[in-house]
Amino acid sequence: MKNISNIIENYLKEVIESEGRGLIEIKRSEIADRFQCVPSQINYVINTRFTIERGYHVESKRGGGGYIRILRVRASSKAHLIEEILKHIGDEVSQIATEDIVFRLIDEQVISKREAKMILAAVDRQVIAIELPYRDQLRARILSAILMTIMYENES
Template sequence: MRNISDIIEGYLKAIIEEEQNGIIEIKRSEVAEKFQCVPSQINYVIKTRFTEERGYAVESKRGGGGYIRIFRVQANSRKELIEHILKGLHNGASYTMAEDIVYRLLEEEVISERESKLILAAVDRTTIHQPLPERDLIRARILQAMLLTLIYEQLD
C-alpha cells in the first residue's frame, strides 16, 4: 500500500505534467488540507522527492501570500542530462543522492531497470565498506565512471 508521501508526490507530479510549461505554484497549507496532513508533510515530500538529482527545481516565498514553485528541469539530450548530473558529483555523493540520480535516469529512460539495480548495488554502503566522507567520494567516482560510460556508449 502506498503511503501519504507517495500519494502527495503522485498528485504533484500529475499537476506538473498537466501544465504545458512544467511549472506549478502551490500553497503548502492548501495541499496539506487536501490530503488531511500537516504542512510539514508537504515540506518533507518536496524536500525528498523533488530534488535536483531527480530533475526538479524548487523555489519558495514565505509569508501570507507565499507559495512553493516546483518545476521540471528538462535536458535537451541524454548526453546533456548525464553531463548535468556529472557536474553535481564533484563533492561526493550520498546513497540517497545516488538513488535520486538512478531514479531520474530510469524515469528519463536513459537506463533500464536492470542497470539501475546494478548501479545501486555497486554504490551501496555495504559494497563500499569505508568510513565517511571517503565512502561518499568513492561512490561519486563510481557513479562518474558509469555515467561517462553511458555517454560514450550512446555516441557509438
C-alpha cells in the same frame, strides 16, 4: 495501500505534467488541507522527492501570499543530462543523492531498471564498506565512471 508521501508526490507530479509547462505553484496549506495532513508533511515530500538530483528546481516564498514553485527540469539530450549530473556529483556523492540520480536516469529513459539495480548494488554503502568521507568519494568515482561509459555508449 500507498503511504501519504507517495500519494502527495504522485499528485504533484500529475499536476506538473498536466499543466504542460512543467511548472506548478502551490500553497502548502492548500495541499495539506486537500490530503488532510500537516503542512510539514508537504515540506517533507517536496524536500525529499523534488530534488535537483531527481530533476526538479524548487523555489519558495514565505508569508501570507507565499507559494512553493516546483519546476521540472529536462535536459536537451541524454548526453547533456549526464554532463549536468557529472557536474553535480563532483568529488563525492551520498547514497541518497545517488539513488535520486539513478531514479532520474530511469525517468528520463537513459538507463533501464535492470541497469539501475546494478548501479545501486555497486555503490551501496554495504558494498563500499569504508569510512566517510572516503566512501562518498569512492562512490562518486564509480558513479562518474559508469555515467561516462553510458554517455559514450549513447553517442556511438
